[in-house]
Every structure is written in structure tokens, then in C-alpha cells.
Amino acid sequence: xxxxxxxxxxxxxxxxxxxxxxxxxxxxxxxxxxxxxxxxxxxxxxxxxxxxxxxxxxxxxxxxxxxxxxxxxxxxxxxxxxxxxxxxxxxxxxxxxxxxxxxxxxxxxxxxxxxxxxxxxxxxxxxxxxxxxxxxxxxxxxxxxxxxxxxxxxxxxxxxxxxxxxxxxxxxxxxxxxxxxxxxxxxxxxxxxxxxxxxxxxxxxxxxxxxxxxxxxxxxxxxxxxxxxxxxxxxxxxxxxxxxxx
Amino acid sequence: xxxxxxxxxxxxxxxxxxxxxxxxxxxxxxxxxxxxxxxxxxxxxxxxxxxxxxxxxxxxxxxxxxxxxxxxxxxxxxxxxxxxxxxxxxxxxxxxxxxxxxxxxxxxxxxxxxxxxxxxxxxxxxxxxxxxxxxxxxxxxxxxxxxxxxxxxxxxxxxxxxxxxxxxxxxxxxxxxxxxxxxxxxxxxxxxxxxxxxxxxxxxxxxxxxxxxxxxxxxxxx
Numbered sequence: 001x002x003x004x005x006x007x008x009x010x011x012x013x014x015x016x017x018x019x020x021x022x023x024x025x026x027x028x029x030x031x032x033x034x035x036x037x038x039x040x041x042x043x044x045x046x047x048x049x050x051x052x053x054x055x056x057x058x059x060x061x062x063x064x065x066x067x068x069x070x071x072x073x074x075x076x077x078x079x080x081x082x083x084x085x086x087x088x089x090x091x092x093x094x095x096x097x098x099x100x101x102x103x104x105x106x107x108x109x110x111x112x113x114x115x116x117x118x119x120x121x122x123x124x125x126x127x128x129x130x131x132x133x134x135x136x137x138x139x140x141x142x143x144x145x146x147x148x149x150x151x152x153x154x155x156x157x158x159x160x161x162x163x164x165x166x167x168x169x170x171x172x173x174x175x176x177x178x179x180x181x182x183x184x185x186x187x188x189x190x191x192x193x194x195x196x197x198x199x200x201x202x203x204x205x206x207x208x209x210x211x212x213x214x215x216x217x218x219x220x221x222x223x224x225x226x227x228x229x230x231x232x233x234x235x236x237x238x239x240x241x242x243x244x245x246x
Numbered sequence: 247x248x249x250x251x252x253x254x255x256x257x258x259x260x261x262x263x264x265x266x267x268x269x270x271x272x273x274x275x276x277x278x279x280x281x282x283x284x285x286x287x288x289x290x291x292x293x294x295x296x297x298x299x300x301x302x303x304x305x306x307x308x309x310x311x312x313x314x315x316x317x318x319x320x321x322x323x324x325x326x327x328x329x330x331x332x333x334x335x336x337x338x339x340x341x342x343x344x345x346x347x348x349x350x351x352x353x354x355x356x357x358x359x360x361x362x363x364x365x366x367x368x369x370x371x372x373x374x375x376x377x378x379x380x381x382x383x384x385x386x387x388x389x390x391x392x393x394x395x396x397x398x399x400x401x402x403x404x405x406x407x408x409x410x411x412x413x414x415x416x417x418x419x420x421x422x423x424x425x426x427x428x429x430x431x432x433x434x435x436x437x438x439x440x441x442x443x444x445x446x447x448x449x450x451x452x453x454x455x456x457x458x459x460x461x462x463x464x465x466x467x468x
Contacts, residue, residue, distance in 0.1 A: 082461070134418060137411075137415040138415050141411045141412040141415065144411050144412070145398060145408060145412060148399075148402055148404075148408055149401070149402065154465060154466070154468070157465045158462065158465050161394070161458060161461050161462045162394075162412060164458070165416065166415075166416070168454065169415075169416050169419070172447070173415070173416075173418055173419055176418065176419035176423060176443075177418070177422065179422070180422045
């Protein structure tokens with residue numbers, strides 16, 4: 001296990017092996033997402049309360065899950081990078097940030113589109129919506145910091161500290177927002193109780209979640225490959241690679 | 247260790263008092279922002295009383311952020327910061343001294359000015375007492391959290407707006423609990439819960455923030 005991980009941490013080996021995985025992962029992503037969409041949009045029955053409009057859930061819920069999952073992953077990688085100084089870990093963190101921010105934005109936009117017919121408003125200061133918005137701010141702050149520092153290693157390490165500070169704060173922010181919300185509860189917020197979800201809806205939801213994970217994995221590997229090439233552009237193996245292609 | 251802490255604290259306070267003109271700037275900023283609200287929203291006492299806790303706290307947040315911006319700047323430019331990094335004393339203790347000095351010259355005066363602002367915004371007396379208590383616990387917290395952002399951006403030429411982007415989201419829990427305590431006090435409700443929460447956040451920040459600040463400084467200065 002350890003020798004393999006050490007080998008994987010070398011940029012060159014990572015570049016080679018991820019290149020082999022990406023087509024397979026991409027294919028699997030397309031199949032899973034298509035299957036999830038088919039089951040979600042065609043096979044699943046309409047909701048007895050919300051009719052057809054609940055189907056946006058199949059995009060909304062997985063992207064909200066991904067937005068939090070990616071932040072935790074980034075914190076893990078930042079920790080690995082700060083402790084063991086592994087270059088590949090910070091490549092993965094930097095490559096994940098934009099994806100995480102996009103999933104957060106997607107969750108917010110779909111939530112807003114779903115909220116209009118359900119709550120009668122595009123935006124309500126619901127605890128979950130607010131925490132998700134703050135999560136977007138945290139992602140954007142990270143991206144702004146990393147792009148402001150010129151040296152890439154320094155940028156990645158500084159960003160890592162910010163991510164770790166953020167991950168300590170996320171539960172505090174989440175619970176304080178929830179607490180704030182219960183005290184400031186607006187009069188129009190009709191929080192629909194979480195009904196125990198039926199299997200015919202749960203299965204497409206889980207398929208979509210797997211599809212989103214696969215999509216993230218595919219795209220993050222593609223981005224990481226480009227990042228590795230860019231960072232190692234002066235090294236012999238990258239030059240050799242390009243010389244061979246020309 | 248304690249000796250170096252004291253020495254640095256004394257040095258920073260002395261430096262601050264040698265630039266007396268700059269001392270008043272965050273306070274003026276604090277005062278002016280609060281003044282804008284009656285002009286921009288409404289001078290009616292009912293409205294002001296309702297928005298006062300939020301207004302004063304948001305002004306305090308912004309004043310803290312802008313005064314923090316130069317926390318490590320001059321030390322970074324004249325090389326004193328590098329000497330601190332090289333010194334055998336633990337860096338987290340040294341930065342704690344700097345943050346404390348900063349709070350004494352910027353946070354503490356805000357605490358003294360706040361009752362006046364409370365009166366300007368027609369706050370009841372019980373709420374002013376609560377405001378003081380939350381500011382006493384909350385402003386050191388703002389300094390500690392903000393210093394992490396300052397340490398991350400110290401090497402950058404235009405760190406100002408970036409600092410705001412990094413730190414604002416982390417200030418949200420402080421804002422929520424503090425304004426909530428003041429609002430509750432104005433309504434005659436107990437505020438012990440909110441105060442305990444703020445105090446525990448302060449303890450958490452006191453233990454963890456110096457480590458994060460030290461790590462961030464080592465990264466930005468190297």
C-alpha cells in the first residue's frame with residue numbers, strides 16, 4: 001500500500017496513471033448520469049404534494065452534498081500537504097476549488113428555482129440556504145487568495161491554512177446560523193417536514209449522487225493533470241512528453 | 247517566554263502611541279459608519295432601536311478589519327517580522343502579544359465609544375450594558391480571527407479587499423451571537439446562553455488562532 005502511494009505521489013506517475021483512468025471514469029459518469037436522469041425524470045412517480053416540481057431535487061440534493069464533501073476533501077488534502085509536504089495533495093486542493101464552488105452555486109441556483117413554486121419566493125433566509133451561501137463565500141475567498149499569490153507552492157500552502165481554519169469554522173457557522181434562524185423565524189417560511197423518501201425516488205437520487213461523484217473525480221483528475229504539467233513544465237519528463245508529440 | 251511576550255507587547259504599544267494620529271482613525275471610522283444609518287434609513291427612534299445592535303456590531307466588524315490590515319505590515323517591511331520568525335521563542339506566543347497590543351489600541355477604545363453610539367441610536371440602558379459585554383468578549387475574538395487573514399495576505403501588495411473576503415465569513419458566528427444577545431437584553435430576556443457561547447468561541451480562538459497565525463506567517467514570509 002505505502003510504496004504504491006509513494007509512487008502515486010510522484011507527479012510523473014500520477015500523470016500517466018490518471019491519463020489511463022480518465023476515459024473509463026468519463027464513460028461511467030455519462031452512463032450513471034443518464035441512468036439517474038432517466039429514473040429520476042421518467043420512472044419516478046410525481047410527488048403527491050409537490051407534483052412534478054420536486055424532480056429538481058435530483059440535481060439539487062447531490063450538488064449540495066458534493067459542495068460539502070469537496071470542502072472536507074480539500075481540508076484533508078491541505079492537511080496532508082502541510083504535514084508531509086506532498087506536492088500532489090496541493091495540486092488536488094487547487095484543482096478542486098473551482099469545482100466545489102460550482103457545485104455550491106448549482107445547489108443555490110437549483111434551490112432558488114425550487115423555492116419559487118414551493119415557498120413562493122426566490123430566496124428565503126432559511127438556515128440551510130444561508131449556510132450554503134456562506135460556504136460559497138468560503139470557496140470564493142480561497143480562490144481569491146490562491147490566485148492573488150504568485151508563487152504556486154506558497155499559494156497552495158497559504159490556501160491550505162485558510163481551508164483548515166474554514167473547516168474548523170464550518171460547524172460553528174452552520175449551528176449558529178441554524179440557531180439564529182430559529183429565533184428570527186420569518187412568518188412566511190413554510191419549512192416542509194422531511195417526509196421519509198420513497199424508494200422509487202431514493203434510488204434515482206443515489207444514482208445521481210454516484211454520478212456527481214464520478215463527474216467530480218473525472219474533472220478533478222483532468223484539471224490536476226493540467227496543473228501538474230504546468231508546474232513541471234521545466235522538468236525533463238514533461239519536455240520529453242511534448243517532444244514526442246511534436 | 248513571558249519576558250519576550252512582555253517586551254513585544256511593550257514595543258507595539260510604544261509604537262502605537264508614537265503614531266497618535268493613527269490611533270483615532272478606526273474610532274472615527276466606527277463613529278461615522280454608525281452615523282450614516284440614521285441618515286440612510288430613518289431617524290425614528292423605533293426603527294433605530296430595532297437596527298441598533300446590528301448596526302453597531304457591523305461597524306465594529308468593519309473597523310476591526312480595517313485597523314487589522316496593518317498589523318504585520320510595518321514589521322514585514324522593515325524585517326522585524328523575519329527576526330521574530332527566526333527567534334527561538336515560540337512564534338505563536340509572539341503573535342499573541344502583537345494581537346493583544348492591537349486589541350488594546352483599537353478594540354478597547356471602541357468599547358469605550360460604544361455606549362455613546364448606543365445612546366445615539368436610542369438603545370435602552372439594559373441593551374447598552376449587554377452591548378458592552380458582547381463587545382468586551384467579541385472584539386478580541388475579531389482581532390484573533392482577523393489576524394489569521396492578515397498573516398495570510400501580508401506579503402501581497404493589495405491585500406485589503408482580499409482580507410475582507412477571507413475574514414468576513416468567519417466573523418458571522420460572532421455577529422449572530424452578539425447581536426442576538428443585545429436584542430434579547432433589550433427585550434428583557436436572559437442572555438447567559440449567548441454570552442457563554444461567545445466566551446467559548448473566544449477560548450477556542452485563543453488556543454487555536456495563534457497557531458494558525460504563526461503557520462500562516464511562516465508561509466507568507468518564506
